[in-house]
Amino acid sequence: MPPVEVLPDALLWLDYVGIAVFAISGALLAAEKKQTLVTFIFFAVVTGVGGGTIRDLLIGAPVFWVGTNSTLAICIGAALAVWFLSRRMILERALLWFDAIGLAAYATYGASKALAFGVAPVPAFAMGVMTACAGGIIRDVLAGEPSILMRPELYVTAAALASGLFVLLAWFGAPAPLAALVAGLFGFALRGAAIARGLSLPAYGR
Numbered sequence: 001m002p003p004v005e006v007l008p009d010a011l012l013w014l015d016y017v018g019i020a021v022f023a024i025s026g027a028l029l030a031a032e033k034k035q036t037l038v039t040f041i042f043f044a045v046v047t048g049v050g051g052g053t054i055r056d057l058l059i060g061a062p063v064f065w066v067g068t069n070s071t072l073a074i075c076i077g078a079a080l081a082v083w084f085l086s087r088r089m090i091l092e093r094a095l096l097w098f099d100a101i102g103l104a105a106y107a108t109y110g111a112s113k114a115l116a117f118g119v120a121p122v123p124a125f126a127m128g129v130m131t132a133c134a135g136g137i138i139r140d141v142l143a144g145e146p147s148i149l150m151r152p153e154l155y156v157t158a159a160a161l162a163s164g165l166f167v168l169l170a171w172f173g174a175p176a177p178l179a180a181l182v183a184g185l186f187g188f189a190l191r192g193a194a195i196a197r198g199l200s201l202p203a204y205g206r
Contacts, residue, residue, distance in 0.1 A: 014106075
């Protein structure tokens with residue numbers, strides 16, 4: 001497969017969307033637990049940067065939030081927004097829907113960044129899934145919640161769909177923005193269907 005050129009200004013918005021909505025989901029979980037503002041910010045940061053940090057360490061890229069102020073500023077801003085927002089304004093199941101948006105955006109961006117750094121297609125697919133899921137896993141473990149990996153509804157599968165679609169479309173030469181749009185929308189649609197209708201994969205029954 002020829003190297004895939006992914007321009008930072010073409011897909012950077014996906015990174016920011018993923019950071020912001022995952023940070024909000026972390027802060028929302030802190031709100032559900034009635035934690036302090038410090039915990040709001042901590043959960044927002046860990047959830048927002050967790051998956052991308054692991055991805056960058058594995059692919060040999062500079063850790064994306066270390067050299068810029070914007071990433072942590074987004075996370076802190078998300079935490080403050082949730083802190084000052086009335087609980088009546090937080091829609092029921094908002095955590096799940098913010099998480100779904102972040103899942104689709106981050107899975108797509110993670111795969112694209114891995115490809116841009118010369119990672120082979122299959123590992124790049126795995127990097128997309130890890131980018132999307134690791135932050136939520138860390139958030140749930142710290143909060144004492146059941147891990148997303150242990151929930152029956154489709155979650156990792158939706159991340160895999162978004163990541164896999166991006167890699168596949170890139171393989172066939174689709175422009176990066178178009179591939180990202182299609183992959184992100186399909187990943188979000190699958191996760192949204194799982195939230196709305198309780199879709200899940202069959203569990204082992206033997």
